[in-house]
Amino acid sequence: MIFGRSERGKPPVEPVTLKILVAGGFGVGKTTLVGAVSEIRPLRTEELLTEAGRPVDDTSGVEAKRTTTVAMDFGRITLREDLVLYLFGTPGQERFWFMWDELSEGALGAIVLADTRRLEDSFAGIDYFERRGIPFLVGVNCFEGADRYPADDIRQALDLDPDVPLVLCDARDRESVKEILIGVVQHAMAFQASHRQTVTT
């Protein structure tokens, strides 16, 4: 018997794995987004929203919401045979923000999800990644019932830098989320390339 690699089968490709964060304010759809694309059963750390939390947990617009993320969401998606993304969803509520530093360690890039009914909730996420120099993209989660605005108006309201991509999406839709993920990987690669250039020249 001869041991060795079979002639027919190509050697397995060792995929590149990248870490992407999914951030944004309370109830914008982060857990939904990770669940929509993950090919493994997503790990969730959800707790029930309670009557006691009502004064601080503002569910206006997402009244059907029963749970909230307290630590993180985790999911995985193979974008290409040689490219796997690990998705880390952050908790949205301010009292759990200490988790963000932990989660952003080693991240290639981030998505800041936004809901046009409460855009101001996205400022903290945008500030956070701007300050740390982590490339990010803004995904506007188009909830039914929320008014639609032109992308340029949303950019202006968020005071986004012109080089930060803004994409309209549906966090429940696998294809829509995949598009966003491809967008954030491309943006992060371009960001790093231009950053390297400015450092070396």
Ligand SMILES: Nc1nc2c(ncn2[C@@H]2O[C@H](COP(=O)(O)OP(=O)(O)OP(=O)(O)O)[C@@H](O)[C@H]2O)c(=O)[nH]1
């Ligand atoms: N109509 C509609 N509902 C959505 C959409 N995305 C999420 N939802 C609903 O909105 C609610 C909030 O979604 P979550 O995914 O829990 O939000 P989250 O950002 O993880 O929330 P926290 O972890 O509490 O900050 C849930 O009831 C979802 O079913 C969307 O695109 N359209």
Ligand SMILES: [Mg+2]
């Ligand atoms: Mg969540």
